[in-house]
Amino acid sequence: MMSTTARRPLSVALASLLATGALALGTTGARADTLGSMEVAPATGTDTSGITLTTAGPCPEPATNLIVAVKGAGFPAEGQNVVSNSPISTYATAPDGGIAVPLTQTMRDYASTAGFTTLQGRYDFTLTCRAAFGSATYGEFTSPIWFTSDTTYRSTAPAAATTTALAAAPAGPVVQGTAVKLTATLAPAEAGGTVRFLDGTAQIGAPVAVAAGTASLTTSALAVGTHALKAEFTPADPAAYGSSASSALSFTVRIKPPxxxxxxxxxxxxxxxxxxxxxxxxxxxxxxxxxxxxxxxxxxxxxxxxxxxxxxxxxxxxxxxxxxxxxxxxxxxxxxxxxVAAGPALRNGTRPSITGTARVGYRQTARPGTWTPAATSYSYVWKRDGRVIRGATRSTYHPTSADRRHQLTVTVTGKRAGYAWGYATSRPVRIG
The missing domain is CATH 2.60.40.2700 (Immunoglobulin-like)
Known part of the structure; x- marks a missing residue:
């Protein structure tokens, strides 16, 4: 359906503009008067739909050309041209005198050209009536569309947007079996409807009615693991308020500590x-x-x-x-x-021995033998016929005349820190 917005006859409009000095033929000054709206066809579509814009009336003289631009999220602030400077005569005329301008590409194409991928919210088309050359313009026709998702649009304003936020108390992590209260907060608070609480894609309990902008549910059934909790609002009057969903709330349930x-x-x-x-x-x-x-x-x-x-x-x-x-x-x-007590006494493996010429005046040397665990130090006691020789406590001993025709032995003490001492005695040697 083409717009039926009422317009003054073109000659009257031009006369009025000339009388007030607002339009001077031949001027190069740019103008941006709003001439009316445009019809968007189809009224609802997708990001890949072909769109035709039909103005509510013709461009005023002396306009001979038009340009169409689009503004909105993702496009440059000054707008992106979707129809370049083109003669008006190349387009069909609607029954009420409007100009029917089919866009040669889709909104997805225009977004790609602008370098973004997500179409969202309101986008405004502006058709500017202008001269073929120079910067003179003679008014604009405008029309918005709204992308209610990344892929679908509508030409009428959507219901009032809502936002839903989700909180959990306690905030977590919690131990399995803990009662967790989930609270959804809705804005605007006057929006009526219900909230579904979700664990991933699984619904938790029954939908809860919104009261004074909030809806709450308590559950103790969350399993051990990490959950992605969400709240989804469904309006009681979809024409008045839009639906909304919270961001996923990461919530961890843990097993009890050991x-x-x-x-x-x-x-x-x-x-x-x-x-x-x-x-x-x-x-x-x-x-x-x-x-x-x-x-x-x-x-x-x-x-x-x-x-x-x-x-x-x-x-x-x-x-x-x-x-x-x-x-x-x-x-x-x-x-x-x-x-910690001392370790057991060192055990002797190879018995101590005496080396040297077994005669008076010749040095006798004690060999300590081997010990388990290994000894780190030793002490010696020399004996004559089993009796201690006073002062003879070195690893060597020089027999005296008192030792002649007697049996000489050496007793070795194996020592190691942290262990009891071990004792072992050599075989006797007869001194000549």
């Missing part, structure tokens, strides 16, 4: 050289990490469930700390501290 079933405890023989174990049990833990302490200080690098006690632990207390963790958090259990 619980200590059996507290941490150090098991095994607590002495140097022994391997002890951190015994502990958690419920709901997906991993357990260990650390060991000497007195109250954490021992660097000791992170296994078991640990072999070393000399540095002797005369100190040892304990273990276990941390059970899952996706929610962690729980710590620390064992009682136990005193």
């Amino acid at each position: 619980a200590v079933v059996t507290p941490a405890k150090v098991t095994g023989t607590v002495r140097v050289g022994s391997t002890v174990t951190c015994a502990v049990a958690f419920g709901g833990a997906t991993s357990v990490k260990y650390s060991w302490l000497r007195d109250t200080a954490v021992i660097s690098g000791a992170t296994a469930r078991t640990r072999t006690l070393v000399a540095a632990d002797h005369r100190h207390k040892t304990s273990c700390r276990a941390v059970g963790a899952n996706s929610t958090g962690s729980t710590t259990s620390t064992s009682p501290a136990l005193s």
Whole structure:
């Protein structure tokens, strides 16, 4: 349907303009008088629809050409020409004298030319009546369209836009089974209708009526995991208010933190050289990490469930700390501290021996033998017929006349920090 907007006869309009000095033939000054509206056909369409604009009347003389531009989100602020400077005579005339201008491309094409992809909101077409040359213009016809989605438009103003915001209390993360209150806030607050609460695409409960701009729902049924919660508003009067949906609200539900079933405890023989174990049990833990302490200080690098006690632990207390963790958090259990005893006495493997010429005046040398664990130092006691020789405590000994025709032995003490001492005696040597 073409517009039937009333117009004065062209001659009367021109006479009036000339009388007031508003239009001077031959002037190059630009004008932007609004001459009327344009009909958009089809009235509803898509981003790929062919569109024809029909003005409510003809361009006033002396206009011979026209230009059509479009403005709106994505296009340059000054507008983008969709019909270049073209003679009016190339277009069909509507029954009421209007000019029917078919656009040669679609809105999707024009958006692509302007360098954007999303069509949204209001776009205004302006047809400017003008001369073929110069900058003189003789009025404009205008018409808007509204993209109600990225791909569909309408030529009548849509219902009042609404916005929906979603909040959750508590804000999360929460433990599974926690009661979570979802509240949708609608603007404008006077818009009536219902809100659907969604977990992804699944609806939570029944739609809730909006009251004073809000709608709320409480649920304890959210499963463990990350959820994308949304609120969708449906207006009671779609002609008055548009529908809207909130942004997705990321909401995490976690399993309960691990619980200590059996507290941490150090098991095994607590002495140097022994391997002890951190015994502990958690419920709901997906991993357990260990650390060991000497007195109250954490021992660097000791992170296994078991640990072999070393000399540095002797005369100190040892304990273990276990941390059970899952996706929610962690729980710590620390064992009682136990005193670390010395390790067992060093064991002699190869017996000590005496080397040298077994005669008075010749040096005798003690060989300590081998020990497990390895000794780090030794002490010596020389004996004559099993009795200690006073002062003979070196690794070497020079027999005297008192030793002639007697049996000489050496007792070696193997020593290592953190372990009890070990003792071993050589076979006797008869001194001549």
